[in-house]
Amino acid sequence: MPLTGRCLCGAVSYTSDAEPQSVIYCHCDDCRRVTGSAFNVGVGIPASTFQLSGKTKGYESTNDEGRTKIREFCPECGSQLFTRYPNTIFIKAGTLDHSEDLRPTREIWTEMAVPWSKIPDGLDKFPRSSTWGSSQPGIHCDYSLTWYHGSQQELTKLRIGSSITQSRSVAKAFSHRPSIVSMSDEGESLSDKLRIKHNGVTPGYLYVVSNDIGPDDVYPHPHPANADRWEWLTNRELKLKLIEQTIATDEERLTDEEIAEIRQKQKERGEESFVG
Numbered sequence: 626m627p628l629t630g631r632c633l634c635g636a637v638s639y640t641s642d643a644e645p646q647s648v649i650y651c652h653c654d655d656c657r658r659v660t661g662s663a664f665n666v667g668v669g670i671p672a673s674t675f676q677l678s679g680k681t682k683g684y685e686s687t688n689d690e691g692r693t694k695i696r697e698f699c700p701e702c703g704s705q706l707f708t709r710y711p712n713t714i715f716i717k718a719g720t721l722d723h724s725e726d727l728r729p730t731r732e733i734w735t736e737m738a739v740p741w742s743k744i745p746d747g748l749d750k751f752p753r754s755s756t757w758g759s760s761q762p763g764i765h766c767d768y769s770l771t772w773y774h775g776s777q778q779e780l781t782k783l784r785i786g787s788s789i790t791q792s793r794s795v796a797k798a799f800s801h802r803p804s805i806v807s808m809s810d811e812g813e814s815l816s817d818k819l820r821i822k823h824n825g826v827t828p829g830y831l832y833v834v835s836n837d838i839g840p841d842d843v844y845p846h847p848h849p850a851n852a853d854r855w856e857w858l859t860n861r862e863l864k865l866k867l868i869e870q871t872i873a874t875d876e877e878r879l880t881d882e883e884i885a886e887i888r889q890k891q892k893e894r895g896e897e898s899f900v901g
């Protein structure tokens with residue numbers, strides 16, 4: 626399976642038909658600085674298999690052990706893409722199109738690792754941005770009703786920690802990848818009288834969950850997307866069935882004024898949006 630990847634803006638892309646020789650977490654100071662994160666994950670491949678398209682800029686530096694390398698990045702968007710050694714290229718794993726199958730092989734420069742390079746247990750977890758709405762615990766539901774999931778991706782399985790809902794219109798809204806969702810809070814039931822608006826524009830996919838769902842399988846989203854009591858998170862992998870390819874209509878789209886109003890309210894609550 627060939628490796629492919631690109632920078633954030635897409636001006637630079639690359640391919641290689643090699644299998645990764647190594648997948649390495651690097652905790653060195655230079656990697657931390659250049660990625661702007663806790664560590665770098667480098668995917669080593671033979672330089673001879675690497676094909677680049679688009680123009681990069683390179684920065685050459687020498688580390689404490691005297692090894693010189695060139696880190697190359699997109700001059701348009703600044704994405705760090707790979708590091709060039711004479712015979713080997715280390716691709717920055719986050720720029721790969723499909724990094725989910727990587728098998729990390731080792732950690733290096735651990736003496737420089739920061740304590741927060743491991744994500745501690747017990748942090749609040751959000752399948753999407755954490756800035757969507759407020760917490761509303763203590764929700765009950767009829768588990769036997771249909772469960773829906775909206776996504777940008779074509780899926781057959783849903784990973785643990787994904788959000789599902791018993792409202793078809795909520796799932797549909799999420800399928801358009803909105804950063805803001807608003808709901809009129811009139812109805813008490815799951816009827817689709819629920820008025821939902823959002824700022825998503827991209828087409829998506831609407832799924833139903835094929836498995837039976839019980840109380841052990843889901844829990845209410847601690848910080849739902851302004852969609853209190855409609856969003857639940859999954860505790861196990863679930864099977865999905867596609868029921869609709871979704872298109873965002875004008876009626877469901879938030880106007881610029883409505884978006885400004887919601888953002889203002891978020892600001893007042895100290896919830897600066899992390900999305901878009």
Ligand SMILES: [Zn+2]
Binds near residue numbers: 699702704
């Ligand atoms: Zn770019």
Ligand SMILES: [Zn+2]
Binds near residue numbers: 657665
């Ligand atoms: Zn490093």
